[in-house]
Amino acid sequence: xxxxxxxxxxKVAKRGQDVALRCDPISGHVSLFWYQxxxxxxxxxxxxxxxxxxxDKSGLPSDRFFAERPEGxxxxxxxxRTQQEDSAVYLCASSPRYLAGTDYTGxxxxxxxxxxxxx
Amino acid sequence: QQQVKQSPQSLIVQKGGISIINCAYENTAFxxxxxxxxxxxxxxxxxxxIRPDVSEKKEGRFTISFNKSAKQFSLHIMDSQPGDxxxxxxxxxxxxxxxxxxxxxxxxxxP
Numbered sequence: 001x002x003x004x005x006x007x008x009x010x011k012v013a014k015r016g017q018d019v020a021l022r023c024d025p026i027s028g029h030v031s032l033f034w035y036q037x038x039x040x041x042x043x044x045x046x047x048x049x050x051x052x053x054x055x056d057k058s059g060l061p062s063d064r065f066f067a068e069r070p071e072g073x074x075x076x077x078x079x080x081r082t083q084q085e086d087s088a089v090y091l092c093a094s095s096p097r098y099l100a101g102t103d104y105t106g107x108x109x110x111x112x113x114x115x116x117x118x119x
Numbered sequence: 120q121q122q123v124k125q126s127p128q129s130l131i132v133q134k135g136g137i138s139i140i141n142c143a144y145e146n147t148a149f150x151x152x153x154x155x156x157x158x159x160x161x162x163x164x165x166x167x168x169i170r171p172d173v174s175e176k177k178e179g180r181f182t183i184s185f186n187k188s189a190k191q192f193s194l195h196i197m198d199s200q201p202g203d204x205x206x207x208x209x210x211x212x213x214x215x216x217x218x219x220x221x222x223x224x225x226x227x228x229x230p
Contacts, residue, residue, distance in 0.1 A: 107168075
């Protein structure tokens with residue numbers, strides 16, 4: 001596809017339900033990031049993959065949050081037992097190369113996000 | 120602790136005017152400072168970026184000014200247009216492993 005695709009675009013969940021958010025990165029992009037964006041705030045880092053390896057998950061707010069990228073392309077962010085404070089837009093971004101090193105451009109290509117509302 | 124502090128929160132500028140958004144950072148290890156533009160319902164998109172060995176970078180109407188000693192950088196939008204109305208985020212990263220974003224500036228350009 002032409003860009004990063006996320007689904008669903010909108011999700012309403014009852015408190016306590018589990019949700020799964022999908023990200024299809026740009027084909028061939030090695031790096032993939034998940035960010036959480038609360039209303040009126042900047043994106044907050046959740047986790048980072050390089051191919052299928054999850055290199056950094058320090059931003060995941062609790063053990064209810066889990067992300068995977070089993071084949072190094074599509075990624076899923078799963079939130080178990082959702083709480084009202086989980087309501088936010090979840091952004092996925094991909095980047096075309098390994099970001100470590102001196103030659104990276106630093107450009108993240110973001111999807112349009114999945115808006116999660118927990119009632 | 121907020122790694123990148125951004126101001127102002129909102130900005131209203133007349134068409135043709137100059138829009139200025141400021142950011143300050145704490146971590147001197149940061150080596151890449153991008154600015155992202157976000158329209159409602161869309162994901163952020165890279166606008167312009169700078170590395171700390173350069174004091175200024177210009178791309179069209181957009182300029183980043185970088186002050187390494189003050190740990191500050193700013194975005195200048197010259198000849199602001201209504202189509203520039205969006206939310207702007209500054210960011211910083213070290214080796215690109217984690218990007219720290221500012222809280223955003225909502226820019227409105229009045230025709």
